[in-house]
Amino acid sequence: MARSILTNPAVAAYLDTVCAQVKAKAVHDDIRLEIVGHLEELVSEKLESGLKTEEAVAEALKAMGNPVEIGKGLHAAHRPSMEWNLIGLILIMVALAVISLVAVHASDERLYRSGSVFVFGACGIIAMVAIMFVNYRRLLRLSWPLYWGTVLLMALTQLYGVEINGSTQWIVIASIGFNVFHASPYLLLIAIAGILHLEKKRDVHGKGIDRITVLLRNGIVLAIIPISLYIITSSMAHMLIYVLSVSVLLLLSGNWRLLLATGVSGTVLFTVWQMLNPDIHNLLWGRVNAYIHKNPDAIYQTVKSVEAIRSGGLWGQGLDKEVVIPYATSDMLFSYLVHSFGWVFGAVIIVSSLLMTTRLFKVGKKLRDDYAKKLVIAVMAVLMVRMFWNILMCLGWIPVIGMEMPLLLWHSSGTVIEFAALGLVLGAYRRKDMVSNSAPIQYQV
Numbered sequence: 001m002a003r004s005i006l007t008n009p010a011v012a013a014y015l016d017t018v019c020a021q022v023k024a025k026a027v028h029d030d031i032r033l034e035i036v037g038h039l040e041e042l043v044s045e046k047l048e049s050g051l052k053t054e055e056a057v058a059e060a061l062k063a064m065g066n067p068v069e070i071g072k073g074l075h076a077a078h079r080p081s082m083e084w085n086l087i088g089l090i091l092i093m094v095a096l097a098v099i100s101l102v103a104v105h106a107s108d109e110r111l112y113r114s115g116s117v118f119v120f121g122a123c124g125i126i127a128m129v130a131i132m133f134v135n136y137r138r139l140l141r142l143s144w145p146l147y148w149g150t151v152l153l154m155a156l157t158q159l160y161g162v163e164i165n166g167s168t169q170w171i172v173i174a175s176i177g178f179n180v181f182h183a184s185p186y187l188l189l190i191a192i193a194g195i196l197h198l199e200k201k202r203d204v205h206g207k208g209i210d211r212i213t214v215l216l217r218n219g220i221v222l223a224i225i226p227i228s229l230y231i232i233t234s235s236m237a238h239m240l241i242y243v244l245s246v247s248v249l250l251l252l253s254g255n256w257r258l259l260l261a262t263g264v265s266g267t268v269l270f271t272v273w274q275m276l277n278p279d280i281h282n283l284l285w286g287r288v289n290a291y292i293h294k295n296p297d298a299i300y301q302t303v304k305s306v307e308a309i310r311s312g313g314l315w316g317q318g319l320d321k322e323v324v325i326p327y328a329t330s331d332m333l334f335s336y337l338v339h340s341f342g343w344v345f346g347a348v349i350i351v352s353s354l355l356m357t358t359r360l361f362k363v364g365k366k367l368r369d370d371y372a373k374k375l376v377i378a379v380m381a382v383l384m385v386r387m388f389w390n391i392l393m394c395l396g397w398i399p400v401i402g403m404e405m406p407l408l409l410w411h412s413s414g415t416v417i418e419f420a421a422l423g424l425v426l427g428a429y430r431r432k433d434m435v436s437n438s439a440p441i442q443y444q445v
Helices: 002-006 009-020 024-046 054-062 067-077 084-108 114-132 136-160 181-203 209-232 238-250 256-276 276-293 300-312 335-342 342-368 370-394 413-430
Strands: 162-164 168-172 174-181
Touching: 002 009, 009 024, 009 054, 009 067, 024 054, 024 067, 024 181, 054 209, 054 238, 084 335, 084 413, 114 168, 136 168, 136 181, 136 209, 136 370, 136 413, 168 181, 174 181, 174 413, 181 209, 181 238, 181 370, 181 413, 209 238, 209 256, 238 256, 238 370, 300 335, 300 342, 300 370, 335 342, 335 370, 342 370, 370 413
Parallel strands: none
Antiparallel strands: 162 168, 168 174
16 A cells, blocks of 8 residues: 555655655655555545545545645754753853863963863864764764774874873874873774664674674673773773773663673683783782772872862862862862862762763653664763762772863863763754654664
């Protein structure tokens, strides 16, 4: 019946008129299928009443209504949407960042010159707005290239990178530095979101040995390769961000088998590496034991951070250059801000971080497209891990591992990556009603 109706010139003209009013071309096929389904029912009723086919089709089209008006109504339902709640939270974080930058600049003018850091922030916000208007699904076909490109960039950093503060994580081109390992969790998680989406579609047809092969391959891709690179470069903080973020993504995606496979693979790899490197093993577990037993000499940074927070009071002590907080302009920024502006300001940061994480989770739940959901979860996971580990370690509740607060500290190209990732989220939400339910999947390995 559907084929005969679609070949009818009157029906074809009707569908074309409806779709002409809808600018979101991706949903045209869905609209056609939906209208044809209603027409089939109406035509069947008319045929049963004794009308001929052409008459039945004409009566059915008349009963459907004016195609222009229907098209306009569908256009209103499928036009871009803005997630104003999330945008509002981002603006709050930007305002907090500006205040933080002023405080950091007052603390150490040599390390942070206000002009350069505002350039990073401005570039990040521009990138966020630009990416918001790009069709995020174009990134799906680039999932595997993005993954391998990030892995290759991480490896090349060790060969051609620049050592800063004893760690080779930067690539500098024409005096412009890019912290590859700071950006790597975002890039890898965005790539893995696409890879998982592609594998979910492929698993429908995979059976037995094929599923086991895919599971093993993904275990290598998600665990062995990235963790090996983090271990070789001693990027423990970034490895922790990556591992926890991937775990959140797999957990919320319901991929229990892959979560188990990557967990076992990563644990075995990390254990073997420690056995082969006893000095690193002693250093890592020495720090853990020092934190557990609260050795004041070994947790000096934590002690000073907690002292600064306690001395902040309700409204803070002002921009005190004499206060001793190790890494006050980086890892312990939260501690310095609470000391300077008080517990109320610290509560604002914590509540804003909680609200942003919650909002990102809710945005993900609202999206129909599985790929969009995974993208949002991936971005949420990285931001959530970095935000709350930083806050908790400043409070002295978990060990200090060198993890900076995202979005509040504008000091490198990593800031641009953070805002760009949020642009992907806003773009996914913007197109939530413009994506076909039967969007084609392009497989790529």
